[in-house]
Amino acid sequence: MTALNTENNLSSKQNRSRLIARLGQNNPIDTIPKRDTEEPVPLSYSQERLWIMSRLDPDSPIYNVAGGIHFAGPLNVAALEQSLTEVVNRHQVLRSRFVAIDSLPRQQVLPEAELPLECLDLSANDDSEKTLSLDEYVQIFIRKPFRLDKRPPLRALLATLAEQRHSLILTLHHMVSDRWSVGVLMQEVAALYEAFCNGRPSSLPTLPIQYADYCVWQRKQQTQWQSQLGYWQQKLIGAPPLLELPTDRPRPPAQSYRGDEFHFELSFDLSQKLKQLAKQHNATLFMVMAAAYSTLLFRYSGNTDFCIGYPVAGRNRTQTASLIGFFVNTLVLRCQIDGNISFDKWLEHLREQALQDQNHQELAFGQLLEALSTPRNASHAPLFQVMLTMQNAPTGTLNLSGVETTAIAINSHIAQYDLALLLEETAGKIHGVFEYSADLFDSSTISRMSKHLQKLLSEIVANPLESLSRLSILTEVERKQLIMDWSGRDIDVAEKSLIHQIFADRGFQYPDKPALVCGDRTLSYRELNQLSEDRALLLNKWGVGPGSKVGVSLERSVDLIVTLLAVLKSGAAYVPLDPEYPEERLSFMLTDASIDMLVTHTDLASKFCHNGLAMILVDQGPDKIISLKFDRAPTSRSLLSADHTAYIIYTSGSTGFPKGVEVSHHSLLHSTLARSRYYHEPFGGFLLLSSFAFDSSVAGIFWTLIEGGCLCLPQRDELTNPQALARLIKRHAITHLLALPSFYTTIIESAVTGDLASLQTVIVAGEACSSEIAAKHRRLLPTVNFYNEYGPTENTVWSSVYCLDDNTTPILPIGKPIDNVRIYVLDPQLEPVPVNVAGELCIGGQGLAQGYLNRPELTAEKFIPNPFAGKGQRLYRTGDLARFRTNGELEFLGRVDHQVKIRGYRVELGEIEERLLQYPAVREVAVLAKDDAQGNKGLVAYLALQPSFETPDNTALQMHLKQTLPDYMVPAHYVWLDALPLTPNGKCDRRALSLLKEIEPSPQSCKLPGNWIEENLADIWKEILNLETISVDGNFFDLGGHSLAAIQVSSRIQQLFNIDVPLEVLFESATIESLATAIITLLEEQHGKDIIGDLLSEPG
Secondary structure (H helix, E strand, O other), rough: OOOHHHOOOOOOHHHHHHHHHHHHHOOOOOOOOOOOOOOOEHHHHHHHHHHHHHHOOOOOOEEEEEEEEEEEOOOHHHHHHHHHHHHHOEEEEEEEEEEOOEEEEEEEEOOOOOOEEOOOEEEOOHHHHHHHHHHHHHEEEEEEEOOOOOOOOEEEEEEEOOEEEEEEEEEEEEEHHHHHHHHHHHHHHHHHHHHOOOOOOOOOOOOOOOOOOHHHHHOOOOHHOOHHHHHHHHHOOOOOOOOOOOOOOOOOOOOEEEEEEEEOOOOOHHHHHHHHHHHHHHOOHHHHHHHHHHHHHHHHHHOOOOOOOOEOOOOOOOOOOOOOOOEEEEEEEEEEEOOEHHHHHHHHHHHHHHHHHHHOOOOOOOHHHHHHHHOOOOOHHHHHHOOEEEEEOOOOOOOOOOOOEEEEOOOEEEEEEEEEEEEEEEOOEEEEEEEEOHHHOOOOHHHHHHHHHHHHHHHHHHHHOEEOOOOOOOHHHHHHHHHHHHHOOOOOOOOOOOOOHHHHHHHHHHOOOOEEEEEEEEHHHHHHHHHHHHHHHHHHHHOOOOOOOOEOOOOOOOHHHHOOOOOOOOEEEEEEEOOOOOOOHHHHHHHHOOOOOEOOOHHHHHHHHOOOEEEOOOOOOOOEEEEEOOOOOOOOOOOOOOOOOEEEEEEEEEEOOOOOEEEEEEHHHHHHHHHHEEEEEEEEEEEEEEOOOOOOHHHHHHHHHHHOOEEOOOOOHOOOOOHHHHHHHHHHOOEEEEOOOHHHHHHHHHHHOOOOOOOOOEEEOOOOOOOOHHHHHHHHHHOOEEEEOOOOOHOOOOOOOEEEEEEEEOOOOEEOOOOOOOEEEEOOOOOOOOOOOOEEEEEEEOOOEEEOOOHHHHHHHHEOOOOOOOOEEEEEEEEEEEEEEEOOOOEEEEEEEHHHEEEEEEEEEHHHHHHOOOOEEEEEEEEEEEEEEEOOEEEEEEEEOOOOOOOHHHHHHHHHHOOOOOOOOOOOOOEEEEOOOOOOOOEEEEHHHHHOOOOOOOOOOOOOOOOOHHHHHHHHHHEEEEOOOOOOOOOOOOOOHHHHHHHHHHHHHHHHHOOOHHHHHHHHHHOHHHHHHHHHHHHHHHHHHHHHHHHHOOOO
8 A cells, every 4th residue: 555645645636736836836847748759668766666576576466556436326337437448548557568678677558448347246145245255356356466568557346236336446556556646547537437427528638748758757867866865875874674673473584465454543632632743843744643653663672773664745746746657756764763852852853854855855765775785685675664654635536426435445465564554634533554564463463552652642742842762652551461460479478487497397297208319328308407407506616607608519419408408507698619610710709709618528628728718528527627717606596587698609790700699598488489389290309400509409409398309419420411310210200300491302302211201390491492392392291291480590590480381382481470579571761561572571579689799889780679669679680681472471582682783683693593493403502693804793503413413414404594584694604513512500601602713704716607507697797787707606786786687687597598587586596606506497497407417518
């Protein structure tokens, strides 16, 4: 659908006359002369772009323009048909065909002839069948492609519903029509129908010129209009190629143009206030709506630089007013937004920009694209993907004497853009239509967007001085839903004991039940409780108590669990120091935490001797302490409270040094009890896979021990052996398992039948879980519940959880907040974003850590006052991207710092990794953006091969990605490793990957043709691109080629090889090498492989 903006709307006769008079006074260029030949003439620049696009996909109906009128009354069908024929013969463009002559497009006027009126008789059908049949037939009729080189691009259908009920459907190709043209056509048909019904000849004045005359004249003005190019080049320099609106589905590699519409209406009061606001700021309604629309897009996408397309009539000469033809041009608003600017200032900025655009509107959009060398990307429209059209009146209505007419709303189910907003004022109200890509959006999403636009408009008229970022777009119902309703349940926890005290109670409740097993050693609850109590008393004896910090560095063993419990019982906080960590890291942690005492083993003591620490060696006598100087007095644990620190876990820090996260007893209690409330499967054994220096160990250890389960610790050699772990699960009847998703996959793939039969609960956490892993679990263990947990260390292990159900989803959610946890998805101004819109995941509630040890500035930066809760409540900013789904579930989108810009596109690396993991040969993957030797940023995929594959196939892998990802998201480089490097917490070490060898620069030498087909193609390219040398691996469009040049190449290939090479083949095979391969395939299909093979073996 094409329409005109506010300033150039000519839908009504009155508006048209007014503008004609104005144009007559301000005509900057001479009158358009009639052409002096009937030979085929060039296309207009706007036509030329559509012709090229139509050649790329000749069966696509995206440029079909349809309209319909319903007639009630005695219709004179013969007069109507005669009127349509007269209009076609009167306007030569309606009886023109479009052909290539010498590789260039030309329009050729055909002789006058009757317009065939296709008739459909539905009068015998009942009313419901009539509507259904007509709708179905109309969709077929309007979507039927035009063969532009064969016949004129106009079709007419007249459906008879009853003796005095008819429907007329007209379909035109956009190359010969625009909205203004439809108005002209309707007015002329009405006048002619009146005359023919009364036996009179046409009274319409002779047209001053024909559209072909305009085309010839326009081509001669090229030099003058090229002077406008500098304005657009300066304005659009560096403009991002894509507006990244949040979508319901990933963007497909190629647009299908499947679309739909959503209609809405603004109230009379709001419509009038918007017009008044425009008047107050000396602006048009279009300018106000453009400022509002761009604000909404900014708030949805987070993009601060994007473009919006908008149409202008393109009829700046009086002679064009009465013509039918494709005059409309597209201009571009560049929206470089600062969210802190007030709306009135933003409106002023766009007003000035739009006025400047009007002064430079003669340059055709197609010419602009060619001049900007905008790369073609099949996944989206070039330069802009959103359109705004403002029209003051509906399309011209066909008023026939004695017949009541009603316009038929036709939804073509086509969308040229991701999103187009069409606005029209009728009877004082503004009516809106969102045309949207059905590939990307659901109707419910667009419905919400329309409500957000209406809310935003109400806010704007109420307070135009408010900043763009502060103008509310959420309804009160939505705001309450996002802030309150979708947070975790508020549960009053009656439990006053601390975690270790609850465990002690279990020691009396289940004295003989197995509590801990490691290797061949098993402890009962009585034994574990007593041993930990004894060690706690020892710690108190040596002066350790509330406020103390005890370092624990032990191998996976019974002693490890005994010590952790003992530290908590003593009142101190434990600081896990994994013996596997490098000594430098351990030394930093000891110093940073100001450890009061270290509990370790004789074999590990040498790592810490130089620190001068007081150490208890658990394999020595219980009263033996190693210290250069130790004079602390015994301490009582009686002063311990829930506010004291329970443990300090170090996580990776952006400075290169780890940072300690302090977690209180209160948060530990909250987190653990929330597990007991959420998970209902009977507790048997829990397999502790994670390092005790990783916070998921907190979940496994304390949850198991307060539930009366048996904690199973694999030994070091078992941890790296998935088969051994599977056997361990069977031997100890493990019911519960928590693991990294990637590690869990190796276990279920390695297990033999029956090994995992005891499992009831599988929890994955610690990294993003792909839907493929979930599907594999469902296939191999269909009766075992599968949970995907999310939570940073700063919120005590977990914050939300998702239970896998039968519903398939491309991205596995992270579920809903747990009890007493509030999760918000916020924009940079800490305002909630709408459903499906990405924002930073922020967490409030009872599970928050106390902060970062010795890092007050970082604590203040990340733990901020909660604007949605009472005084003293805090909010943790995770730095994670997420969005709420419509059902209140959260979807994890990656880290804010994992988003990169590639060739101007914002890319989420996690999405690429997800697609790579779907390829059968890939076991592990990480994608990084790295600079090559020239400083150009490119994507590098680091991969590990599945054991069942011997060698990787990068070509096949790239083809796999290109089926689902746009080309800018397909890595150019693939590095295969035996395994990806891991951090101490078992996650992929991206920093280590970034230090691997830089990307090798692409060879700059010229690659010569390898056969006579490549030689001929190279000659064609050199001639058309005016180049002396060409490498066969050079990209046609990078070398200066454009759409029209591609058509010339296609035509030359057809002449040389006598084969028809579709234009899309050249776009997809943009190097001589790849194009030669495509030509060889076509030649083999036509002549046989043997003949072509023999020809290729001959010298050129």
